[in-house]
Amino acid sequence: xxxxxxxxxxxxxxxxxxxxxxxxxxxxxxxxxxxxxxxxxxxxxxxxxxxxxxxxxxxxxxxxxxxxxxxxxxxxxxxxxxxxxxxxxxxxxxxxxxxxxxxxxxxxxxxxxxxxxxxxxxxxxxxxxxxxxxxxxxxxxxxxxxxxxxxxxxxxxxxxxxxxxxxxxxxxxxxxxxxxxxxxxxxx
Numbered sequence: 295x296x297x298x299x300x301x302x303x304x305x306x307x308x309x310x311x312x313x314x315x316x317x318x319x320x321x322x323x324x325x326x327x328x329x330x331x332x333x334x335x336x337x338x339x340x341x342x343x344x345x346x347x348x349x350x351x352x353x354x355x356x357x358x359x360x361x362x363x364x365x366x367x368x369x370x371x372x373x374x375x376x377x378x379x380x381x382x383x384x385x386x387x388x389x390x391x392x393x394x395x396x397x398x399x400x401x402x403x404x405x406x407x408x409x410x411x412x413x414x415x416x417x418x419x420x421x422x423x424x425x426x427x428x429x430x431x432x433x434x435x436x437x438x439x440x441x442x443x444x445x446x447x448x449x450x451x452x453x454x455x456x457x458x459x460x461x462x463x464x465x466x467x468x469x470x471x472x473x474x475x476x477x478x479x480x481x482x
Contacts, residue, residue: 316338
């Protein structure tokens with residue numbers, strides 16, 4: 295028997311020199327772990343088509359939540375990010391009217407590589423995402439098992455003299471979310 299995925303999709307159009315990515319905000323089930331983060335983020339898959347000088351992106355949510363799916367919408371432009379929150383309810387996406395602008399600072403390091411530890415939930419979801427703002431691609435962590443803490447963690451390799459955007463969701467309420475973001479800082 296063939297399986298069908300019941301999902302939703304919606305589209306946005308990016309102006310020239312803007313690249314939008316969208317993350318679904320997931321609440322971590324209390325049964326998973328007492329030390330697990332309260333929320334995790336999951337980047338939505340999308341397809342893209344060019345319409346003149348603009349890009350139309352169609353984003354997909356495979357398993358829509360009947361109570362709605364909370365979304366973090368990040369639009370990357372030259373040296374800034376516009377952060378917005380939204381929710382997929384039924385067949386429509388509601389986006390807040392007041393986006394939050396966020397400017398980058400340059401991360402400078404003389405080292406050839408840097409590592410940032412990222413903790414995971416037991417079902418391999420993570421609370422933080424690190425993004426290369428030039429390509430809007432995620433920096434994928436290499437997973438490992440920390441025997442001291444008995445947890446799955448990840449380490450990201452970051453290039454020197456390069457800016458990254460990292461964000462984490464700490465709280466969600468009816469008006470949106472409390473996003474902690476910016477350029478990560480590292481100590482040796």
